[in-house]
Amino acid sequence: MFTKTFAALSLAALAAKAIITPTSPDGSTSVKVGEEIEALWTVDSVDDWSNVEIQLMTGPNLAMVALATVATGIDGTSASSYTFTAPDVSPYSKIYFLQFTNGGDMSNVTWTTRFTIAGSDGSTTEPTDTTDSVEWGTGSLLTTISNSTSSSTDSSSASASASTSSAASVAANVASTSSEAASGSAASSGSSDSSSSAAGSSSSSTASASPANASSSSSTSAAGKLEVGVVAALLGGVAALASFF
Numbered sequence: 001m002f003t004k005t006f007a008a009l010s011l012a013a014l015a016a017k018a019i020i021t022p023t024s025p026d027g028s029t030s031v032k033v034g035e036e037i038e039a040l041w042t043v044d045s046v047d048d049w050s051n052v053e054i055q056l057m058t059g060p061n062l063a064m065v066a067l068a069t070v071a072t073g074i075d076g077t078s079a080s081s082y083t084f085t086a087p088d089v090s091p092y093s094k095i096y097f098l099q100f101t102n103g104g105d106m107s108n109v110t111w112t113t114r115f116t117i118a119g120s121d122g123s124t125t126e127p128t129d130t131t132d133s134v135e136w137g138t139g140s141l142l143t144t145i146s147n148s149t150s151s152s153t154d155s156s157s158a159s160a161s162a163s164t165s166s167a168a169s170v171a172a173n174v175a176s177t178s179s180e181a182a183s184g185s186a187a188s189s190g191s192s193d194s195s196s197s198a199a200g201s202s203s204s205s206t207a208s209a210s211p212a213n214a215s216s217s218s219s220t221s222a223a224g225k226l227e228v229g230v231v232a233a234l235l236g237g238v239a240a241l242a243s244f245f
Helices: 002-016 149-244
Strands: 021-024 030-032 036-042 052-058 065-074 081-085 093-102 115-118 129-131 134-136
Touching: 065 081, 065 093, 093 134
Parallel strands: 030 115
Antiparallel strands: 021 036, 036 081, 052 065, 052 093, 093 115, 129 134
């Protein structure tokens, strides 16, 4: 009974302290300034390491010095690596290591072994201190580390915003073009209707002029007939008078 209880308590303690395990960089790693440092670790599928924070460290084990925060917000339940550019440091030596926490929780911390950051020409110096056969030293940062998880997220948001603005601009241009085309079509239809109306008015005027011309012709014809009748009557009168003589 005691054995089962002890085993259960041990498993509970392990579960409460579940942690990711860094595997790289290690003691054999030497990276020149400007080259890529790849941090590797085993995925923690037991505890909720969903907000991994990585820091570049230096100094002794009992007085560690944080030089820079490399990344934050990494989901350690699925991701198992992170790459960043080696900054310029002083001195170039095997005195640097990485610290991993879950959201900055210092009650559950893990580290890599010390690795070397060398000069761009590959130059290095030996660690200046030794404690219990562990070589160490305290370095300083000469340049900043800019490629963090939060910076990548901000860049993606900016790109998405720019894409959205571009899409809105294209949609506005399309709407404007459609509106201009519709206005042009309406103006063309109006001109056609006006031309048709003018043509209709012209036809009506022509039609009205035709009866007037016909009336004028009728009047002229009637006048001609009247003149002929008068002349005939006069001739008849002359003939009658002649018969009396």
